[in-house]
Amino acid sequence: MERTWRMLREGHPEARRGCPEVIEAAFAEPRLRGLYPFPSHGALYFQRNTEFPWRSDLPYIAAGFTGYLVYAARSADVLGETATPEEAVALVVAHLPDDCGPAIEGPWPEPEPEPNAGPSA
Template sequence: MSAETVEKTWRMLLERHPDARRGDPEVIEAAFAEPRLRQLFPFPSHGCLTFHRNTAFPWSNDLPFIASCEKSYLVYAAACADLLGEVATPQEAAALVVAHLPSDCGAAVEGPWQEPNSPD
């Protein structure tokens, strides 16, 4: 089910569906072109495109994300811990996010995020 939720969300963003959140279309397209990002849950908000390991609030919030600026794209570590880079194109930004994904980052799971060491 989570793959369907993730796929539907990406499709709605790409098609600019009226019920979809709004984000930078170029960033959304560039992120979707990256297979590892395409399996994560995308969440555009406040000029940023964040990626999550799950499909419902509370979010994982532990992955790098893209912030759109006037003439560049900033890639931040989770929670704005560090600026990972400033690049000129959304494609470079998406590639930089992929380069900084944790090695254990797989497809998003359905529902709210459960911390790995927390009880169900």
């Protein structure tokens, strides 16, 4: 994960492209630096795991025409619009779930089947 952040920040040719100001502001925030950064389609997504399939349950930042928009996870609901990337990062952090810790390596684990769960009728 540290490698991914480093490649994004250095503009490595093999790294995905994202808004450098948003990437730097997110990297400066310890809670976001512990997550997996995934720039795509003009937005910076934060993942709880490092490989597909993603959990995709965290808010994300998109650079707008005059500022930065913070969206709720998997939604078109705007949590807020900010003038600076630092304000956008603060808004994301304010909406992180309490159980949001560092990203786990690999895909998001499949839920364990419930014991003695028989076929549904």
